[in-house]
Structure formats: structure tokens, C-alpha cells
Amino acid sequence: MSVERSNTTKILLAEDNQESYEMLSEYLEAWGYHIIRAQDGKEALQITREQRPDIILMDIQMPEMDGLEATRILKKDEELRHIPIIALTALAMQGDRKRCLDAGVDAYVSKPVSLRKVTGLIETLLKP
Ligand code: MN
DSSP states (O other): OOHHHHHHOEEEEEOOOHHHHHHHHHHHHHTTOEEEEESSHHHHHHHHHHHOOSEEEEESSOSSSOHHHHHHHHHHOTTTTTSOEEEEESOOSHHHHHHHHHHTOSEEEESSOOHHHHHHHHHHHHOO
16 A cells, blocks of 8 residues: 555545444554544535545445435436445345445445455555
């Protein structure tokens, strides 16, 4: 990972759970990423439109609007659909994985999240 690039990489972390948010954001910030937070799906849409993150980590179970709905809306938006979305979900059954992929997520990680796996996916999805 290039330090120069990671310092300027903006990650939107859409996560309503405080503990999960802190765990992930502390780890990713230690890697040099810049973290922006959204606490529900509606906020994730608004912040994506305003701040154009490089990549989105999207919790699926959130209040107001869930991560699946937010993903569907973003992937229909011509200006925002290129932003990679990694779904974070406690749902572990195969049908739920399919629901995530059908909604348009680029990758999927089940909770409890493997930090190494998440950083690996971020690097892969951000490769030019
Ligand atoms: Mn949640």
C-alpha cells in the first residue's frame, strides 16, 4: 500500500453500531485512511453525494434506511455507481449474501469482520 495514496483515500463508514464503528475506524485510521461516518442509510446517501468518498463500507442493518436500499439507490446513480461498496453484515445465510450482491455491492464481509480481510478488499477494489 502506498502511504501517499492511503493518506488521501476517503472511506465512508456507514455503521449505526458505536462499538463496530470505533473498532473499524480506529484500525483503518491507523492504516492511514481518512474515515467519514454515516449512522444510517439516508445519511450515507447524503454524505456520498456531498463528499464523494473513494469507497464505502456499508453496514446492512441500519435505522431509517438499510444498507441494501442505500446500495440500490447509489448503484442506480450515474455519478456515484462507480464507488465500490463493501457490505458489512451479520446475516450469514447464503440467501442473504445473494440479496447483498443483487443490491449491487461489490464485495461482502460478514461480521465479526476480519480486519485483514477488509483492508485486503479495500486495496483490491481501489486498484486502478
Ligand atoms: Mn447495524
